[in-house]
Amino acid sequence: MIDQNWFTEKYFHQDVATSFRVKEVLHTERSEYQKIEVLETHGVGRLLLLDGKTMVSEKDEFVYHEVMGHIPTMVHPNPKNVLIIGGGDGGIVREFVKHPNLERIDLVEIDERVIEVSKQYFPDCTSGLSDKRVNVRPQDGVEYIKSFKNFFDIIIIDSTDPEDFAAGLFTKEFYTFVSEALTENGIMMAQTENPFYDEWGIKKFYDNLREVYPVVASFTGPMLIYPGVFWTFAFASKGVKPTSIVESRMPFMEKLQANLKWYNMDWHKGAFNLSNIHKKVTGC
């Protein structure tokens, strides 16, 4: 809904809305999968919309991308191969390529146009895609993951909301495929919506995860452009604990985190201590 120079997203049964004042519509197209728009806003810089929903803004993208890129990489004992499903904006790849111990980074985005539009309008986000360890695959994530067994150390599900073509990424069956594609110490992460405006049934996501993974945890980070801002993320693993930062990697991160905008190891250590509402809604 773009109206009178404002972009408005309604949520929580259409009873709450957030709006951003628009300077210019930079791009609009309908790809094979969805409507892709890029707005230049006054308040949050460039804003990527998919089917009219906020996906990425210049102002806050670092939160999502840094937590997804650094939390698993700092706790996995020896991560080498990582996979991102969705995430065509490239932001998580940008964070993963900062870790020299990673050997292979697969980005599987169903909609190639999202990648191309991001390259044009969000060059900072896509800056990691040219790293020689990165393989960009424009294909369906569910199909892709089925062809791997015991291969990836970290898998990030960076998808749109659980509806339409992304719905398959939120089923227990899919989580089982992910689990099979993961190595023994494998870690999976995904975004899990806002517990105050629980439109999708967050508890069910976490219950599904708990049926597949022995370790399931949750944390929060603010996403200014997402409904209600207070965003939750899931960490699931076959045994690795979410706060067991690998000691030998601490000196490396001490240097790196000086140049990050959100992540640091102190924050990481406290991030899994949840408020009551967060515990209640996720069961963590």
Added chain:
Amino acid sequence: MIDQNWFTEKYFHQDVATSFRVKEVLHTERSEYQKIEVLETHGVGRLLLLDGKTMVSEKDEFVYHEVMGHIPTMVHPNPKNVLIIGGGDGGIVREFVKHPNLERIDLVEIDERVIEVSKQYFPDCTSGLSDKRVNVRPQDGVEYIKSFKNFFDIIIIDSTDPEDFAAGLFTKEFYTFVSEALTENGIMMAQTENPFYDEWGIKKFYDNLREVYPVVASFTGPMLIYPGVFWTFAFASKGVKPTSIVESRMPFMEKLQANLKWYNMDWHKGAFNLSNIHKKVTGC
């Protein structure tokens, strides 16, 4: 701005807005100090506005009130006398009265009408005001605090934004009065806005605090109805550390926190581990 059954609050140079769908305007008046309105909304229940700005909603008020009420009470070695400046909705008092070790709870709200309107429309928030330890004083907080030296163990500044008649609550001079009114182990807390949309200059608040208090810390909690949701709060003291929960009080809180909606001691212990943007903007 109430328009076509939506209440909209604009912020960050008027470039971002949050809107709540209105079912009914329950109350509207102009007191000696400000316009007071109560809306019945679809998304966040009843919503109190002062001069058109969101103050309290039924959906999220517990976050603000529980962190203000329980953090200082759990770390102060022996709190007896507490003072809230502002906070006419009574929510923080409701949390303080849950602590049997407190002997005196002063609520100094400049606008008596805020208290009366809250009693009528937010009876859950004001439910603590009838506790016999509570003294409600409808007067100016700055004047009130000047008459106390070395008396209060905890002082909470629960005010509107730093403008108009509330501006005096954000000066270094005022923080000095607060410090003088506090006992040796005294703790002061205040809300300190959103670091992403830093309209008021958050760093300056914290710099002022640091000139007066040896211990200055910050934490965050989501306030759905406030601009950008990601809200920060300041903890300042003459020596008490923000996470040094008093061991003898833990069994009491173990029981109490089972019935709280936000606060628990695990969350408290992790809450002061800040993200980089939060550190940078507050200097904590």
